[in-house]
Amino acid sequence: MSNLSLPKAIQSAENFRRLTNPEAKNLLEGDINKVISGTVEWFIEDTRQGSSIRARCKVEISNSLGERLYLDGRIVLDRPWQSHWILTWGNKAHHEKPATIRRLDLRDDHRNPDGQFWDRATHKHLWSVADKNRVAYTPTDIPHDPSVPPNAPDDYRAIFEAFAKEVGINFASDYRWTDPPLSTPAPMTTTLWDVP
Numbered sequence: 001m002s003n004l005s006l007p008k009a010i011q012s013a014e015n016f017r018r019l020t021n022p023e024a025k026n027l028l029e030g031d032i033n034k035v036i037s038g039t040v041e042w043f044i045e046d047t048r049q050g051s052s053i054r055a056r057c058k059v060e061i062s063n064s065l066g067e068r069l070y071l072d073g074r075i076v077l078d079r080p081w082q083s084h085w086i087l088t089w090g091n092k093a094h095h096e097k098p099a100t101i102r103r104l105d106l107r108d109d110h111r112n113p114d115g116q117f118w119d120r121a122t123h124k125h126l127w128s129v130a131d132k133n134r135v136a137y138t139p140t141d142i143p144h145d146p147s148v149p150p151n152a153p154d155d156y157r158a159i160f161e162a163f164a165k166e167v168g169i170n171f172a173s174d175y176r177w178t179d180p181p182l183s184t185p186a187p188m189t190t191t192l193w194d195v196p
Helices: 008-014 021-029 156-166
Strands: 034-036 042-047 052-063 069-076 083-089 099-111 117-128 132-137 169-171
Touching (some): 021 083, 021 099
Antiparallel strands (some): 069 083, 083 099, 117 132
């Protein structure tokens, strides 16, 4: 069957570069200089048609291989004790199929394929070609109180920096942390009778 008979979206997806297991291992464990520089900037994001509003940052990671790497932080505003920290490779705009190579979920649910379950518990996801990021484990290197909700607010900077350190990321001299905006903005509401 020729590519001419396939829909354009499928043809396009076939041309995307995909991360391999050896490449992912090298990005995590290889002797690669990975650096975050500049200011970590947060923005508010409305997800799932308003059912969840979160603070989010997405930081580009410079590296000696020239790969597109990003460290992404997400904090649900009505559950600030639940956060997600994600190391992602790839960018669709550059014909790459993005892959979450490592993900830290604080106080969230997950079930491994073997049935192991985290109920509002902290876990880290591993990535492979076969499993994507369906396999997780319980980390011991993240500075946080595991209770739900925690007895004290999370130190998001300490969590961000510990996760970055675990995946081999360094910080440039111009690296600056900014705290996430945790106050929930008022929802935008417009009724038909308010429209002129």
